Amino acid sequence: MSEVKKFRLTCIVCPLGCTVEVTMEGDRITGVEGFTCPRGKDYAIQEIREPKRIVMSVVKVRGGRFPTVAVKSDRPVPKELIPEIMKKLAEVEVEAPVSVGQVIVENVLGTGANIVATREV
């Protein structure tokens, strides 16, 4: 018999902030309760298995109107990789002009996510 563990999380998908309880037996998720929408359920399962977040920052720009351009990952990345991604982004420098949606770093740290510009410079 594997050990039964319960995790309480606050869903961060939308402003409601539902409390979701996930029950695990060993490695198996056996119950998810407290969510009000399917996205909440998916979030809770994802959060237990492999928590992910969108990462956002600014990187240096040469020759632009602003010295920085705002960027984000175009999909959520594993939470534990975020500090490493931030360190990588601190070294990046791009040349103006930069347009919104332009890929700044492709497949960052092999996560499958691209870092894209979210501001025009």
Add this chain to the structure above:
Amino acid sequence: MRSEYDVVVIGGGPAGLAAAIKAKELGLNVLLIESREFLGGIPMQCVHPGFGIHYFKEDLTGTEFIHRIIERFRELDIEYYTNAHVLEVAPYSYRHKILRIVTEEGLFEVAAKTVIYAAGARERHMFEIGITGHRVAGIYTAGEAQTMMDIYGVMPGKEIVIVGSGDVGLIMARRFTLEGAKVKAVIELMPYPGGLTRNVVQCLEDFGIPLYLSHAVTRVEGKRRVERVIVTKVDEKLRPIPGTEESIECDTVVLAAGLVPYLKVIEKAGVEIDPVTRGPVVNSYLETSVPGIFVAGNALVINDLVDYVVEQGEEAAMGAYEFVKNGGLPALKWRKLVKGRNIRLAVPHYLADTKDVTIYARVGEPEENVRLRFPEIGKEIRLPFVKPSEMIRVKLKREEIARAKDRITMEVVRDE
């Protein structure tokens, strides 16, 4: 610059841009004045997501959201000035206002049939929230710190204490941490966090940042730069409790202690002000007590979502259009919106049955399982919960407004 406009928009943030776009689409000639060196306002420095879920049906960052609005503004070829200030709006006659504007090219006077004031809000500073001590380097408002970091690429400090746990304070705590600063604590006066639970989770708990509830920063100490802050527990009446002082070493204090509508220019034009919203008193066309001066966005009322700000900009533009077309607004009879049980603030203040209206309101106390009632017009809406931090947005149809004689009460009652 022409010498006369149908509408001059003051402020190039989301409310002002949306107002200018709508006014231009309605066929008015428009001038927009922005005091910063670029268009876009505060979303230009918001690199985090959470914008545009209602308006664009997509989760965008602030920068992406405002980019879409600016692109539309550019397509319409609207006349605008950046680095420009409106010194004065003088109501010259019912149909004309004279504006004195300083630009890089000099001082201009223009006449406008209508003015849409969308200059946003200012941040509360340390003098307003009872922080004593040294006026040393290293004290910033959240907006200043955000501009430094996310537009000009300069970190405001290394060890930071944030005052205020509204969404602004929480999001800044995450930004500083991601950029390599140490956020030593977030200090909140109230016994509960000011921002959304999901932001407490993803901005503080994700990074192990301590949140001090029922605490106040009472003193800042340092010689040339901030060296520490003194944090004190507060009682139920929010008074510091002597003997509970604690010192936190830091080099930077960031104030995220709320916003106040910024009204300097139109205050001088004589608009009536609501002491609760601290913004102007308006009717359902978002016209102030000075005919032809409209207001939108955080200059009207502090909003939760940029989507509401844009909506108000468009609404003010439609009001300006009616004013220009008819030489005044078409409404003759105004019904006062009266704040009933557990309604702390509500705008607009006066409603007419000539158009549908969107009401933005906040409650005073959190409650669960309630009904929002408008007894005079027989309208009721069930709400699972209400919280002071979350704005209520509700639409009334013109037929509904017509049912009331001279007042419409808005109240929150318990669902029996």
